[in-house]
Amino acid sequence: MVTIKDVAKLANVAPSTVSRVIANSSRISEQTKKRVREVMEELGYHPNLQARSLAAKSTQAIGVIMPNSAYYAFQNPFFPEVLRGISTSSHDNKYGIYLSTGSTEDEIYHEVTSMVLGRRVDGVILLYSRINDKTMRFLQQSDFPFVVVGRPDENEERVSYVDNDNIHITKQVTNYLIELGHKNIAFVGGSINFVVTIDRLNGYKLALQDAGIPFNEDYLVHEDFIKENGREAIASLMNLSDPPTALVTQDDLIAYEMISHLEDMNIRVPDDISIVSFNNLMLSEHSKPPLTSVDICIYQLGFEATKCLLEKISVPDTLPKRITIPTKFIERKSCEQKK
CATH class of the missing domain: 3.40.50.2300 (Response regulator)
Incomplete structure (x- = not known):
């Protein structure tokens, strides 16, 4: 099993420095943080976040991760509506929202690892399900509370998600x-x-x-x-x-x-x-x-995903859930019998 000492040795830093990187301490330079995180990823080291959370107070915040930057995401009305559902459910439970800003797959991954390792949020909602997604894999390996809006590409039975059929x-x-x-x-x-x-x-x-x-x-x-x-x-x-x-x-x-x-x-x-x-x-x-x-009841997708995540945060042993949101077919004037 990989330990903090193994990470420290390969990164050529003290074990206490690795601990401070995990806590996202402002006393550590960004260059050192980057080197230590790269070594952690290389060795497959993931801190025991559940044990750490016993010592740390709840942040009362959840991370909401979009498939690309907020600038582009908000051009699609899907995202404001799903966020409305997330906000309503979060507010009811006195939780705040931490929005991702990464615009590429790598930026999103590094932002999420920083969120998780730095304990900036208590849980994460992924507003997408990407094929072969390293961010989702990291969240699973870290045993960190998360829920997906969309069907996971892999390990479907081990991930809580909210989706339409x-x-x-x-x-x-x-x-x-x-x-x-x-x-x-x-x-x-x-x-x-x-x-x-x-x-x-x-x-x-x-x-x-x-x-x-x-x-x-x-x-x-x-x-x-x-x-x-x-x-x-x-x-x-x-x-x-x-x-x-x-x-x-x-x-x-x-x-x-x-x-x-x-x-x-x-x-x-x-x-x-x-x-x-x-x-x-x-x-x-x-x-x-x-x-x-x-x-596709976008508001409901966000509301139920948040409800599911908050349950997972308060009861870590909660079994993974699949929640299917019903849809409604609205027939209007853009289709006609073929002539």
């Missing part, structure tokens, strides 16, 4: 378009680095398979392509020899963008193409046309 929902949504007579259905948006995209893509494929419709790779447009050039992304779809007559989009923001580009191409929604989406943002019923969307 994304495979089932997307299968239903795709079936809805199939029942309207659509066979050429594209799946637009979402990063395959996140589990939510993989689950929704699987639900989409299952619906096609059950209907005997072959899956067409050309009908798959990922988020990276849309970010680079949304207009080109939709144009490449509509210029196919057999263009789609319907789109399943990852969220309402992508749907709005697609509708705008389609309008520029004189392709009308829903007359020429149907669109269905997720999140049911406030603007969805006022967009032109009003958008058919799945209400």
